Amino acid sequence: MSRPSDHYDSAPAKRDGAIAGPSLGPIGYARFFWRQLTSMRTALFLLLLLAIAAVPGSLVPQRSSDPNGVVQYTRDNPTLAPIVDAVQGFDVYTSVWFSAIYLLLFVSLIGCVIPRTAHHFKALRAAPPKTPARLDRLEGYASVEVGAGESDAAAAIDSARDILRRSGYRVQLFEGQGGDFSVSAERGYLRETGNLVFHTALIGVLISVGIGGSFGYSGQKVIVEGDSFSNVLLSYESFLPGRFFDDSVLEPYRLTLDDFDVEYEQQNRNAYGQPIDFTAGVTTFQGGAEAGVEREIKVNAPLSIGGNEIYLLGNGYAPVITVRDGNGDVAFSQAVPFLPQDANLTSLGVLKVPDALPEQLSMRGFFYPSAVPLDTGAFTSNYPDLVNPVLSLQVYTGEPRLDDGVYALDLDGLTEIAGRTAATPSIELRPGETADLPGGAGSITFENAAPASAAGDLEQSVPRFASLDIHRDPSQGWVLLFAILVLAGLLTSLFIPRRRVWVKAIDSDGGLRLEYAGLARGEDPGLERAVRDIQQRHAQRLGLRVNE
Amino acid sequence: MTEQFVSASLVAIWSAMGVYTVAFILFTLDLAKRSAGDAESAGSTADSSSTAESLAFERAAASESSSGRSIGGQLGNAGGITATLVRPVEDSPAPKVYRLERVAFALTGLAWLVHVAAVLLRGFAQGYVPWANMFEFSLTSSAIIVGVFLFMQFWQNLRFLGAYISGFALIVLGVGTVNFYVDVVPLAVPLQSFWLVIHVFVAVLGTAFFALGAGLSITQLLQSRAAAGRAVGLRFLQTIPSADKLETLAYRVIVVGFVFWTFTLIAGAVWAERAWGRYWGWDTKEVWTFIIWTIFAGYIHARATRGWRGSRSAWLAIIGFGAVMFNFTVVNLFFKGLHAYSGL
Numbered sequence: 026m027s028r029p030s031d032h033y034d035s036a037p038a039k040r041d042g043a044i045a046g047p048s049l050g051p052i053g054y055a056r057f058f059w060r061q062l063t064s065m066r067t068a069l070f071l072l073l074l075l076a077i078a079a080v081p082g083s084l085v086p087q088r089s090s091d092p093n094g095v096v097q098y099t100r101d102n103p104t105l106a107p108i109v110d111a112v113q114g115f116d117v118y119t120s121v122w123f124s125a126i127y128l129l130l131f132v133s134l135i136g137c138v139i140p141r142t143a144h145h146f147k148a149l150r151a152a153p154p155k156t157p158a159r160l161d162r163l164e165g166y167a168s169v170e171v172g173a174g175e176s177d178a179a180a181a182i183d184s185a186r187d188i189l190r191r192s193g194y195r196v197q198l199f200e201g202q203g204g205d206f207s208v209s210a211e212r213g214y215l216r217e218t219g220n221l222v223f224h225t226a227l228i229g230v231l232i233s234v235g236i237g238g239s240f241g242y243s244g245q246k247v248i249v250e251g252d253s254f255s256n257v258l259l260s261y262e263s264f265l266p267g268r269f270f271d272d273s274v275l276e277p278y279r280l281t282l283d284d285f286d287v288e289y290e291q292q293n294r295n296a297y298g299q300p301i302d303f304t305a306g307v308t309t310f311q312g313g314a315e316a317g318v319e320r321e322i323k324v325n326a327p328l329s330i331g332g333n334e335i336y337l338l339g340n341g342y343a344p345v346i347t348v349r350d351g352n353g354d355v356a357f358s359q360a361v362p363f364l365p366q367d368a369n370l371t372s373l374g375v376l377k378v379p380d381a382l383p384e385q386l387s388m389r390g391f392f393y394p395s396a397v398p399l400d401t402g403a404f405t406s407n408y409p410d411l412v413n414p415v416l417s418l419q420v421y422t423g424e425p426r427l428d429d430g431v432y433a434l435d436l437d438g439l440t441e442i443a444g445r446t447a448a449t450p451s452i453e454l455r456p457g458e459t460a461d462l463p464g465g466a467g468s469i470t471f472e473n474a475a476p477a478s479a480a481g482d483l484e485q486s487v488p489r490f491a492s493l494d495i496h497r498d499p500s501q502g503w504v505l506l507f508a509i510l511v512l513a514g515l516l517t518s519l520f521i522p523r524r525r526v527w528v529k530a531i532d533s534d535g536g537l538r539l540e541y542a543g544l545a546r547g548e549d550p551g552l553e554r555a556v557r558d559i560q561q562r563h564a565q566r567l568g569l570r571v572n573e
Numbered sequence: 574m575t576e577q578f579v580s581a582s583l584v585a586i587w588s589a590m591g592v593y594t595v596a597f598i599l600f601t602l603d604l605a606k607r608s609a610g611d612a613e614s615a616g617s618t619a620d621s622s623s624t625a626e627s628l629a630f631e632r633a634a635a636s637e638s639s640s641g642r643s644i645g646g647q648l649g650n651a652g653g654i655t656a657t658l659v660r661p662v663e664d665s666p667a668p669k670v671y672r673l674e675r676v677a678f679a680l681t682g683l684a685w686l687v688h689v690a691a692v693l694l695r696g697f698a699q700g701y702v703p704w705a706n707m708f709e710f711s712l713t714s715s716a717i718i719v720g721v722f723l724f725m726q727f728w729q730n731l732r733f734l735g736a737y738i739s740g741f742a743l744i745v746l747g748v749g750t751v752n753f754y755v756d757v758v759p760l761a762v763p764l765q766s767f768w769l770v771i772h773v774f775v776a777v778l779g780t781a782f783f784a785l786g787a788g789l790s791i792t793q794l795l796q797s798r799a800a801a802g803r804a805v806g807l808r809f810l811q812t813i814p815s816a817d818k819l820e821t822l823a824y825r826v827i828v829v830g831f832v833f834w835t836f837t838l839i840a841g842a843v844w845a846e847r848a849w850g851r852y853w854g855w856d857t858k859e860v861w862t863f864i865i866w867t868i869f870a871g872y873i874h875a876r877a878t879r880g881w882r883g884s885r886s887a888w889l890a891i892i893g894f895g896a897v898m899f900n901f902t903v904v905n906l907f908f909k910g911l912h913a914y915s916g917l
Contacts, residue, residue: 031879065878069871073889076867083860083908090854094909118855167660234853243850296758303762325766325848336850494850504852508839515835519828539656550825560658569656 029065063136071130078126082117138224145217152197156207156527163542165556171537178530182206184566185528207529219517222510229507237500239268244495249343249360250488253281276331279310285489298408305337305491332497339492341365341372344392344416345472350381351465362490363392369406370394375434377425387425389434390418411483416454416471419444456486522549578698579757585691586750592684593743599677600736607809678732681739688716699757704773705764711749714777715742721781733813737788768844776837780897782830787894789823790887797884824876827890831869838862857910861900868893
């Protein structure tokens with residue numbers, strides 16, 4: 026059986042009326058179930074079910090694409106969230122029920138593709154079928170009466186065969202009982218080939234996504250201008266290995282972020298300050314070479330190196346901050362990445378200084394690249410570039426939690442010594458300035474990264490950081506290959522017509538009657554035209570002047 | 574310079590909308606007139622008297638041409654043997670000509686030219702393709718939909734969809750311009766890629782074919798209701814192709830749309846890999862593009878499944894196009910995702 030029993034083109038099932046219920050053994054049931062699963066109706070049902078099942082994942086935030094959204098959703102809907110979570114609503118596309126649907130669909134697909142492939146292989150080697158006795162019920166039927174004396178039916182069919190063969194048909198000659206000759210021709214086997222390639226390639230996509238993805242990994246790195254990144258596990262800020270990841274696949278290389286350039290729109294008043302270009306200039310060191318290679322990473326233009334693709338996904342400012350403790354010793358001095366909160370890069374950052382003595386220090390605050398005061402006394406930034414950089418920090422004493430990362434500060438157990446609730450207001454600093462902390466707790470310096478610049482030129486005073494995504498996905502090429510096969514298979518299966526054409530020559534009353542007809546196998550809008558074309562070429566070849 | 578182009582583009586948009594409005598009204602009037610069965614006003618037609626059953630074999634002898642013509646063949650001196658072709662005469666009547674429809678169609682063509690000018694002016698004004706935000710997308714997609722409709726006439730007479738297409742274009746263009754208008758701004762950095770040109774353009778082409786397919790499927794449903802005697806008053810249906818014919822046309826149009834949509838999906842994945850570092854991440858827009866692909870895959874399978882031809886598959890085509898519209902409107906405006914380029 027080549028096609029599912031309920032395929033439009035296959036013969037309706039015979040209903041013999043016998044109810045085979047009691048005699049249906051386990052094998053019978055298995056066969057029944059299999060036939061149900063591989064039927065067109067089931068495939069269609071599963072396809073539509075898959076479409077419906079994909080919808081909830083767009084309504085509820087997903088852990089895979091929007092983890093912060095999940096946190097927010099849980100906070101906003103405390104009663105609903107556990108229910109959503111219980112039905113895997115935050116992981117729809119890896120959930121049991123979603124997986125069940127597409128796996129069943131693919132089993133159904135495989136159950137359909139395998140017998141059809143076997144059938145197609147046979148069809149590819151088989152000759153076209155016998156010419157039907159009556160052609161006049163078929164599509165594009167035409168007959169040509171040739172007068173007496175010209176009755177070489179065999180020769181006429183020979184030339185018809187020649188024409189058909191040259192037009193890409195597979196041909197077979199038949200001799201009927203009544204002394205008639207005919208040629209049976211078929212073309213468009215590529216249609217079914219395309220169909221099978223399309224469906225097989227879909228399975229290929231699924232397998233390469235499923236298996237291939239497990240060998241890859243993805244990681245993030247925030248890197249400040251002037252800093253370096255080495256491709257070892259410890260250098261990554263976060264790292265998500267695939268199931269079969271093995272750290273021997275990390276190829277040794279190193280890169281330095283030399284500079285990060287942003288271009289802002291300054292002509293168009295409707296988009297003043299809109300970034301129009303980001304460029305991360307890096308130097309890469311590979312294979313133990315001393316000399317580095319200068320390269321660029323841009324949005325839409327990742328860097329390929331050592332089996333990795335490195336993407337530029339974010340950027341911001343990293344003010345260089347030095348903290349001296351109560352004893353006057355430098356307890357902290359480095360560039361601190363502040364995370365942008367808006368288009369003008371008002372940025373939020375956290376510092377933890379556990380080494381400060383006699384009291385541990387921590388700080389949280391905002392960085393404004395172009396600070397302007399608000400009526401409330403607070404600042405905001407009105408331009409993303411460094412026009413008037415201001416750092417505003419609240420300072421706490423007490424032991425800061427270190428396990429919650431470098432971007433979060435748990436205020437529990439901390440005492441504010443400078444800020445809204447303290448006697449001393451928040452510390453405000455411009456590049457190069459230093460402020461003392463109240464109570465002799467020490468001092469903070471906002472270092473000017475380019476102290477040699479002309480006075481008032483603060484454009485280089487604060488370094489920028491780039492956040493890079495570093496990926497390895499060995500299956501990617503396979504997915505692309507199968508995707509291209511999907512498209513190629515689709516095109517051939519939809520637009521190459523599969524058709525049969527017959528030409529018959531019958532001796533009649535000393536003359537000759539030539540008959541032409543075709544049969545579409547699947548959608549074939551051009552069949553009639555094709556038959557007519559064959560007929561006209563045949564007439565031409567035979568030297569017939571045809572009166573229409 | 575930019576400002577002149579922008580305002581010229583806006584003038585062109587409003588002008589196109591005006592002409593589309595007139596075309597829409599005329600298309601609708603034409604359908605109403607056909608429903609009234611006013612045969613006289615339908616304009617002169619070629620004879621359409623051939624009854625379907627009489628598969629007349631008569632054209633055989635009734636022909637002009639050459640000198641040595643006779644039913645029996647004989648050896649001709651120059652042209653070879655003369656033979657006689659017998660072919661069943663096709664039963665399709667010669668297409669009627671409706672004067673109002675012709676005027677409406679011509680106006681749609683005119684409006685489209687002005688519309689295309691608006692698209693081009695906007696493109697020149699900003700120096701990049703005019704489909705980078707919702708306003709521009711509405712502007713360009715409606716132009717492409719009308720364009721596909723117009724050029725489709727070289728293949729098939731689908732003018733009976735004129736009211737549907739001109740009305741649809743009018744709504745898209747109007748809502749896009751009134752509610753989503755944004756000034757010319759530089760192209761956002763993530764969109765600076767040639768994939769913007771390819772991916773989005775092919776998506777719009779796919780949408781255009783799906784729109785036509787949905788129009789044909791709606792007409793098909795009306796037609797089959799009429800056949801069941803339930804479409805009272807819609808007598809214009811007698812002047813358009815049968816439900817079967819409409820279904821075949823819808824299928825052919827949608828299949829083309831499906832190929833474009835598949836390409837959009839693949840091109841989008843390739844671009845996503847370049848821009849975001851992963852080719853597929855179940856972003857809301859990706860989810861809906863996938864849903865639409867699955868619905869139309871279902872539609873194509875439905876056409877090959879016994880019991881699913883006819884009205885059921887027509888409904889799938891309509892639901893599929895509904896999902897396309899949902900993807901463009903609700904998903905763009907209300908769903909959170911990476912495809913946040915509405916410009917609003």
